[in-house]
């Protein structure tokens with residue numbers, strides 16, 4: 262049977278920031294520093310790396326994977342914004358999430374709960390800094406961290422606002438062309454291996470209430486996202502392993518918004534949402550060698566079926 266890896270035993274994921282460099286140049290740089298590039302990974306097991314070897318990720322083309330103990334926080338490429346790291350190397354979730362948004366340049370995209378901006382910077386890279394990227398966060402301090410991160414990453418197409426997404430008016434004239442929304446709301450973080458611990462019974466009761474409150478907030482945000490008049494697709498993601506924050510939020514939203522449906526995600530991805538929501542993705546330390554997370558992609562289908570008539 263599979264052993265459950267601890268957080269510090271997971272591979273380190275490094276995203277190459279294509280606004281500033283190319284994957285090839287980054288690979289060459291690491292090779293010159295004595296790292297050995299083993300090529301593109303084909304199986305999950307190829308991500309079990311040792312020492313100074315590294316590979317290209319299985320699913321995501323601008324992601325490089327290093328061995329668990331690698332730390333690039335002092336690295337030149339990181340300081341220059343050529344590579345992006347997230348705490349504890351957690352990158353697969355943002356990468357998976359933003360890849361699913363249209364790659365068309367000059368789209369209007371909204372990042373609803375954006376700070377500290379890892380996914381925002383990735384969206385900007387995919388958009389090649391064209392179009393418009395509205396990003397909101399309620400927390401002013403996190404938003405200021407985000408400004409620094411975006412500056413270092415060379416992001417220029419963003420419009421940041423310290424604002425409650427739930428109070429953003431979907432009918433505001435500036436949002437009339439928003440077609441894609443990324444919703445990565447506050448969640449329990451239960452997928453982060455480092456945050457898991459054994460809870461006492463009273464703690465469990467408290468956790469249950471917290472989970473209910475979070476799920477209600479997440480559903481509220483998702484319903485709000487679907488109110489943008491030109492919206493085509495919304496990505497919903499959490500770093501939670503609780504079905505209350507994942508499949509149950511999405512299922513409730515689909516029941517309330519019959520003009521939207523789920524889009525099947527990365528069919529080669531090994532871990533799926535719990536039935537019947539198998540079009541969604543899940544991730545875990547054992548099956549994908551990442552922290553736990555969940556991603557769903559919803560798209561509008563009424564406009565299309567009207568056109569087809």
Ligand code: SAM
Nearest residue numbers: 374375377378379380398399400425426445447
């Ligand atoms: N997407 C981010 C990234 O990849 O770096 C991480 C987002 S974090 C999971 C959730 C964020 O939602 C927090 O920064 C929190 O301050 C923000 N938030 C919570 N409630 C919000 C609201 N009502 N409107 C906007 N942002 C909110």
